[in-house]
Amino acid sequence: MRASQRARGEDVALVDALLSADERRRSSGVRFDELRSEQKSLGKLIPKATGDEKTELLKKAGELSAAVKAADAEKDEADQEAKQLLLRLGNIVHPDVPVGGEEDFAVLAKHGTIRDFAAEGFEPRDHLELGEALGAIDVERAAKVSGSRFYYLTGVGALLELALVNAAIAQATAAGFTPMLTPALVRPRAMEGTGFLGQAAEDVYHLEKDDFYLVGTSEVPLAAYHMDEIIEADKLPLRYAGFSPCFRREAGTYGKDTRGIFRVHQFDKVEMFSYVEPEDAEAEHQRLLDWEIQWLQSLELPFQVIDVASADLGSSASRKFDCEAWIPTQGKYRELTSTSNCTEFQARRLSVRMREGKKVQPLATLNGTLCAVPRTIVAILENHQQADGSVRVPEVLRPYLGGRETLDPQ
């Protein structure tokens, strides 16, 4: 456990503090139970007693009651402390995860072929230039209305999003996922339970007046969907494909990806989410990755799969695979999808359990992006652009775009 937290870049002292807080929580709990038990047996005698005997009993009961209250307060304090410490602690890192920061990922596979635009005889345009020429993206007016990192999808841009979403939902449904439209505003418990109020809290929008959080992904409402429930083991796995808007403050990214729609405050996303038995979690993680690969291959994009390094994992992930598409005008691979194995981390916090025979225990949750719309549009526009400024539509999307084979400049 210590090694895991160090790999994550957390303070090892936190683990020790947590262990001692947990011991205090236990011992104060035992003391409370004993006093309470005594108080209960005394309480049974009082209604039957009379006269001096009763006066005496009431006096004793009064003293005991004060002791119980003191013990209760002590127990509460220890509980709170342990809980606070636990919330700061991330999931245990899977032993195969490469140790290190953002740059220390391991490349697991490469798919597709990167185009050689020089050989084709033209300079690739970036997604914003293409999107504006197609009448698909308008960031200037979005800046007027909402500020930076917002966008309008217009005309074929709007149609392209709808096509992507329909195609993604179709793939997920064919794979056995239940399609879900989820709330974008959630209570603190859902946010906290999924692990987004830890280190990631700065990146989350909060509506103070109503104490709602805007979700950064439908992972949140999908994980909290079965909150406080016990699921029969033979019902597993449960697989949901959520579609929702996603909101991110993108704090601390000033000057990063400022052009176009690669990094924005609001976007739509189709997300896969699985509830499985803990023993099946690693296999499910691989399946989620395979579905992502299938999706990106159907869009005919060149991409690589990486095993994200320890310090770059979210607090809830034990292991994370990203699919990064090649972005020609940036000359590098950029994250398009991400799948995390959260093991029992979220299930414990949200109290989602499974029953197998007599045993009730937390299950495992996993999530994986199927299609984060704006980034996918970026990758499609840039990779499928043609010398005349038009963009070839991948075949999987054509049925959803009225058979259209290209998007053409206006």
Add this chain to the structure above:
RNA sequence: GGAGGCGUCGCCUAGUCCGGUCUAUGGCGCCGCACUGCUAAUGCGGUUUGGGGUUUACCCCCCAUCGAGGGUUCAAAUCCCUCCGCCUCCGCCA
């Protein structure tokens, strides 16, 4: 937004007015056993969840849990406050 009603251990339900006998009633469902050519029916027993103690294990014991959290009290399902959810009516609204 206004008024009223409701929330009990899988589901339904008794209990709440008037605090202690609630160790929460009964039915359904489910599990086990018995009985019966099979099935069904019947009988008996069991059946919230979490934490702790004990144990090889089973058993057993203690504490919490009556939507959630506070309060009053020696003592709370029961009284008071706040919040959450559901239902009905009114208003407003895409």
